[in-house]
Amino acid sequence: AMTLMFTIYAAAVIAFAPKIDPTKIYDQISTDTIIYDDTGKRVGSVNNGESRTIIKYKDIPKHTVDAFVALEDKTFWKHHGFNWTRMAGAIVSSFGHGNIRGTSTLTQQLARNVYLPNIKSQRSVRRKILEMYYAAKIEKTLTKKEIFAAYVNSIYFGYGNYGIENASKTYFSKSVSELSIKESAALAAMPQSPDTYSLVQNTDSPLASRETSTPIKVGGKTYIANDISKSRRQIALKLMYDQGYITKAQYEDNKSANLVDFLNPSLSSGNDASSSYFTDYTVNQVIKALMKKYKLDYKSAHDMVYNGGLKIYSTMDSKAQKAVEDGFNEGSYFPSLTGLKKDSSGNIVSDKGSITLYAYDNMIQDDKFVLQDGEYKNNADGSITLYKNKRLNIYKTSTANGTDYSLELKPSYVIENSSLYIVPGGYINIPSNSKSMDKSGNLVISAKFIKNNSKLVTTVDGNPAFTDKLYILQDKVIQPQGAMVITEVGTGKVKAMVGGRGITGKQLYNRAINPRQPGSSIKPLAVYSAALQRSYEYAEQGQKYPLVDPGNDKQGTDNYGDYLTAASVIIDEPIKINGRIWPKNSNNRYSGPMTMRKGMQTSTNVVAVKLYEQIGADYSASMVEKYGISTLNKSANGDMNPAALALGGLSKGVSPYEMAEAYATFPNGGVRVENRVFTKVVDRDGRTILTTEKKKHKVLDEGVAYIMVTMLKSVVNGGTGSNAAISGVEVGGKTGTTSSNYDIWFDGITPKYAASLWIGTDVNIPLTSSSVSAASLWSRIMRNVPNIRKGSYKPAPSNVVHKNGEYFTKGTEGGLGNKPDEESEETEIIEEEQEQTNQPQSSNNNSNNQGNNQGNQGNNQGNQGNQGNQGNQGNNQGNNQGQPSNP
Structure with a gap:
């Protein structure tokens, strides 16, 4: 009964199996996954831009063939595609275990790699039936020599090498026809686990610290000779001897060889390194999307991308990408690191x-x-x-x-x-x-x-x-390093992404998606827009804003008006918490009364903290999350305090990728659109298997968003961001500088784009200039972005009123006194001052923990590789939080 049931099931699986033509098998093998920009121009591929080189059976040495056959399929020359006895036993066993195990011949592996890439990691009866069916078709159509050649041309050999010819040239700097016995055995040992057994690894690979690893120099760079597969190589040689392919003398001569004795790699960095930040991230996002939509494990999704011949249509604007790369390649645009503080030993x-x-x-x-x-x-x-x-x-x-x-x-x-x-x-x-x-x-x-x-x-x-x-x-x-992301307003399409400078290779440590402290650039998200939005909500409910007297300043609830608006007057004065003055402004002075708009324009810390006290930690934090910031730490010792939310001392920091998305909310009428880096993915048969759509989230009332755009423009038109100005473009934005100039930012908007730029070092070393440098570089880059001068901001919506030279959402304009004199005399701080290393305890101080979590920011790069062991680069950032946020 079981045999009959299996026969019926197998017949059904075969009846519905896609048809194949083994005579055209290389049409499947030779297709790489290609990434295109937003115009359809090819900008990269997932295999370092190197096409697979197809070789013929006659060019493969006999001992190379023997190594693969001995290790992988000793009955290859005799069977007709599969070993029926072993297959039947495995299938029967699977009914008890739930999945099928092992038993694949070389022909079955070829069938699986070429015709079943999407399900090849599944251990199911259906997959094995299809393997057997396709293997039989291959055996009937191709000769054994053709099958073997197709097999070694199709498989992956690690380190971006597809096909045995590429692997031979990468690891041994020779063609397959020149391979020795031990080199052949080394390659034969790899297909079982190519990434782990890759004969070469980068220095930041998790395998680099193992005892099987040896550092080697190639082209002046350090790599790892990875001999973790030595035991499997020795098994291949033993099987070659046992099966009569080599003599005992040949076996003895080769079995003890260490990899470094015969490894001779020839390595290249592949495509442009800067562009790889975008393409690498895109590929990783496609893998995640495939896993989610098709419920695949990582390996299956990875194989589908790397071996599936897909076409990935990215959102990249190649000209915008080049504009960022050109700016990053000009070292004079970056601050210098002079005046470094050293000990007597030069450290x-x-x-x-x-x-x-x-x-x-x-x-x-x-x-x-x-x-x-x-x-x-x-x-x-x-x-x-x-x-x-x-x-x-x-x-x-x-x-x-x-x-x-x-x-x-x-x-x-x-x-x-x-x-x-x-x-x-x-x-x-x-x-x-x-x-x-x-x-x-x-x-x-x-x-x-x-x-x-x-x-x-x-x-x-x-x-x-x-x-x-x-x-x-x-x-x-x-050093210093930098990162920048440009996203299109209203669509969420990322147009450019660069995660570092002066570094070659692929799968690099991508600073564009890794968090750093934002400093004052967090203020428009956590403070200013939050204040305007909450006032709008109270006015909509017919209630006045419930102002509170924090009891730590002279202003109390005076001068704000009935609501927190751009015209609200905030007195820049000393605030005392537990008898200590906090925060200080970057110029160590107080300027007296100023409007909210002026406070943002001049990036005055006291104004931001006072507004934060009126908003409250919970509302401020909820707004930050609405903007898509995923790194906010809402624990008791986390970011629920003014040092983090008002001044930007977030314990985990924020990435340029998320800041660009957040700032795009303002010119988009208060609607956040999630960033995306590809629009669709097409398989090798022309079928669209993935698409992306706009994912929208309402963050601000459109009137509040309009007012925020005008305030951001004020920052550039006469404020701390004046260096970001571009002729012919209405630029808005906000600067950000962390204490001691460890991190400098400019997050800016135009009618068409939002862009976030970060500059800093991979460990905490003070820069010689403030966010002025970031604003300048932002301007130099953005002026070269296509269509930067096209478009216009959304007009004022019907609920915005203009009164006494300021904008309000309707109903919030009441209760205001006279506008303060913008030329108010500054007052130097003469009261006892507290060094701003620590925020006073009553304000939920987490300053000592600032950046502790950033110490691991490079350690998660195992999948994207390379520079991933910069996990120490955030370890010293624990001194930033609570220090004054500079403009």
Whole structure:
């Protein structure tokens, strides 16, 4: 009965199976996934822009064929597509286990890779039936040699290499026809897990710290020789010997070879590195969308994109993208890093004297990392104890084989051609069985390892030293860095994205999607628009605004009017909290009465904090979330305080990607449209499998949005953002600078675009200029963006009234006195001042925690790779929150 039921089911599956023509199999294999810009121009592909090179069977050495057959399918030359006995057993077994296991021949693997890419990771009876059916069709149509050639041309070999010819050239700098026995075995070992077994890895790969990794230099850059597949390579050689393909002498000659003995990589960076920020992010978004729509696991969605021959139509405007890239390539547009604070050894230190970056020469001397007195102890048994909290970080980690300990070099710096470069860190690779941790958290290296590796662990002037064969350094990165995102108003289509400068490669650490502290650029979101919107809501309900007297200033509830409006008068004066003055303004002065508009135009901190006190933390936070900011921390010790919401000291920061989306809300009439980076995805058969639509969220009343646009324009027309002005364009925006000039921003709008620009360092090093530099660069870039001078802002809606030179939403214009004299005398702070490192406790201080969560901002880059180990770059940002937010 079970046999009959299976036969009926199999017949039904086959009857509805898509038809295939194996004679045209290369039409399927050779198609790469291509990314296009908004005009249909090709801007990238997912395989580093390298097309697969198809080779013929006659060009493949016999021992290369033998290696794959011996390891993957020893009956390949005899079966007719599948092993019926093994398949039947597996299928019957699957009825008890729920899924089917193993048993695939080379022909089945070819059928699965080429004709079933969307379901090939499923372990189902249906997939196996289709595999068997397609394998049989392939066997009837193609010769065994043709099948084998198609197989090795189709499979993925890691590190962006599709097909055996590309893999051979990448890993060994030779064509397949020149491969040796051990090289053939190395490639044959890879298809089971190509990303893990990739013979080359980048220095920030999670595999880089394993004992199977060895640093190598290629073209002046450091990479990792990844020998994690050595045991599988040895199995391939053993099977080749057992099955009579090689002699015992050949087996013995090749089985013990280490990868570094025969690896000879030829690597290239592929497409333009700056453009890859956009295309890499787009590909990742497509993968997520496929997972969601088709309920795929990550591997299946990834394979569908990388092997599926898709066409991804992105929202990129190539000319806008180039405008950003050109601006970022001009080093003179970025602030310098002169006057660095250093200790007597030349290390860069913080204001508190702690080391931020070691001088490179204090880390590496003559290609050796030499332990210094006080960093280690020679033990009586010959082992060495490395003390924690020195130049090495010691971490306890969990691996598939149990507990391990990671030994990482702290970041350092070098000065080249008057530019500062950060070396983000590195690893010292010591086998897990040669390391242990003592009760104090120090790392102990075994005596056996030291004794047996005298060429790796040497001595310099009596101190232990690790040679460059034992440690791996990440590539240096120029500072300061920057990131920028441009999005189209009303559509959410991202037109440009750059996440760094002066860095080559793909899958880079993308600063455009990683958060940094926004400083005063948060004020329009959390304070000014929140104040206007809440007043509008009260007026709609026929209620006056419930002003509160915080009891910490002289103004109390006077001069605001019946509502919080752009004309409300706020007195810039000292505020006392627990007897301490907080906050200070960036110029250390108070200017007396000023309107809300003037307060935003001049980025006056006291005005922002006073308005925040009237709005309340809950309403302010809810507005920030409505703008699409996903990093707000609403916990008790998080961001529910004026240091975070009024002055921009958010504990996790904000990304330029989200800030561009948020600011686009203002010229769009108060409606936020979610950013998107692609419009549709088409499969290799021309079917549209993904589309994106506008996702809209109402944030502000359209009258409030109109007034905010006028206020943002005031910032550029005579305020802190005047350097962002562009001839022929009405620019609005807001500057932002965190304390000590660690981060500088300009978030700006035009009728057609919203754009967010951040400049800063990957660790906290003060910049030599404020947000003026960010505004200037924003202007230099945006003036070259296509259609920047087209369009106009939305006209004033019917609920906006103009009175006494100011705009109000209808019903909020009452209760105002005379407009303050804009030339009011400034008052210097003469009262006892508190250093702004910490916000007074009564205001829910979380200042000491500022940025702690940013320390991991590079660690999540495992999927997007590269520069991902810049996880330390936010560790020192804990001193920002609560310090004065500068213009």
